[in-house]
Amino acid sequence: MKEDWKEYVSFTRKERNGVIVLLVLIVLLSVLPYFIPAPDVVVDEATTKEWRSKLAAWKNGKKGQANQVKERNEEVVAAETRSDSGSYAARATEDHIGLFPFDPNHLTESGWKRLGIPDKVIRTIFNYINKGGQFRKPEDIARIYGMRTPDVKRLMPWVKIAEKSGFTEKSRKMDRNATGTFTRPTVADSGNFTRVTLSPVRRKKYIHIDINTADTSAWMNFPGIGSRLAFRIVQYREKLGGFHSPDQVGETWALPDSTFQKIRPWLQCNTGVFRKLSINTAGIEELKQHPYLRWQLANAIVQYRQQHGPFRSAADLQQIILITPLLITRIAPYIEY
Template identity: 40%
Template sequence: MWKQLLSSYFSFTKKERTGIFILLFLIIVFTLLPFLYPLFIKSKTVDSTVFEKEIATLKIKQQDTANQYVKKNFDEDNYPNYYQPAENNYNTKNKGELFYFDPNTATTADWQRLGVKDKTIAIIQNYVNKGGHFYKPEDISKIWGLHPDEVQRMIPYIQIAPKENTYPQKTYEAKTYDKPKNSPSIIDVNNADTSAFIALPGIGSKLAQRIINFRDKLGGFYKPEQVGETFGLPDSTFQKIKARLSISNSGIKQLNINTATVDELKAHPYIRYNIANAIVQYRAQHGNFSSVADIKNIMLVTEEVYSKAAPYLTVQ
């Protein structure tokens, strides 16, 4: 059995053996090809001396350009401080006269007496004329051109007057506002539409539509408390809106118990099928009802059922 199985898988024809040898030869050739490639193709040697010379020349030119830019734009010996005057240019032997002054009201002559340079005086006057104000003696240190020693020399003599309020002070009259009293609107439950019910607290569009559908099935409300029987209306919500419900004098739709069918009677929310069927059967056996109260003779009609359904029934 094993011999037959092996012979079925490993017995080849002459053409198949030839193909297998050729395939093995190609696999060996392609496997050895990366190792034989350098023997047949020689890589070119690159002379990097020319490239290194060009890099060295570029570095020399870059250094020359940097040194030339520094010499042209920056003089280390004469570098000016753009925020404070140079120490070498400041005359430590100040010839100014010291006296008490207010930098907010001092004139050009006052600053000259203090020994301040004309250029710095022009900066101070320009600052004050544009609305600038010195609030404390140390504020003069912010003026460009005043040396720190010069500032410290003048600070003890600075007397700044309090700034006057140039804006007229407005007087406001105390006004009392009466809070408007919003009296809640009263709606007629027999004539109100969905928008009127939605205006009530806790009533959305779905509840408003349910109230109207319930009203249509009843034939109208005869007392506001019936709204609380609407399916899905929480009692807590009804208690909130109860005081805003009213009933108009419009009549409600009534059913004639002497002519109504079982289907007409059972369609009313207060009359179930068994009661509707009992009313029709009683009428067939005893004749027409002389008054609505006669339906009390039917055993299924309890006092509760009668009190709720009677306003919607008639014998005429």
């Protein structure tokens, strides 16, 4: 043991010589800069002044270009303003622009021209109205593409939007009458007035189904359930061994809770569980197939049964740490002792 320890801390003669040479080289390289004089740096004052003057000229040129761009932009804005004012003045003289109260939902093309609106904007307004658009408040005219801000400010005080005849937005909604049936408003024109009557709305009725005997077609009659969801519900029922409560349908994978709440009143459980597990004879593979018992729980049940004997009641299951009281309540209808 002592000889092995010496092998790790001892050096041969060649290794010692190599270490000495390496240390000498490190010392020489560390001291060498102090003995080598630094080269003299000659600064050419003329060259330095020339570069400084070029840099100053370049900066001044940049500032000059920026000022020129700014001046050109100001000139363009001023020219556009003059052209807008000139065109507005021309329109005022040609079309006899005037201000008067108007409803933008019913104003004619000539009326818009009298208000001084260009033809292109007028076409945009009529396209908007023809497609079902409406002006509900004076500020809506500002949403028209091409409408200038000065025109909006000039016309807004004169906008008078007529109130809609007939029923209001609230009356459009379905109302419940005294008998509890839903009604929807219908409009009938008669002469110069509009009559609003209420007609009953027929609600689709569904039939009650037995959740343990219903097939996929029966499930597909409910709203929000297609062929895939119907198949998953039936498949989940087969894995459980049957439903013992309608609430178990809501445990189906990918079934939205909103859809389940809609169909819940139509679900009945007239027949009980049709397949049970023999907890004292079933193996791990059979137990883990049940949705409430995975491999870990199935293995714990089999191991406990081998060590302590067969289960006699639910109290024996409580001795297994992994099985909670809630789980015992859920699996109780599917277990026989």
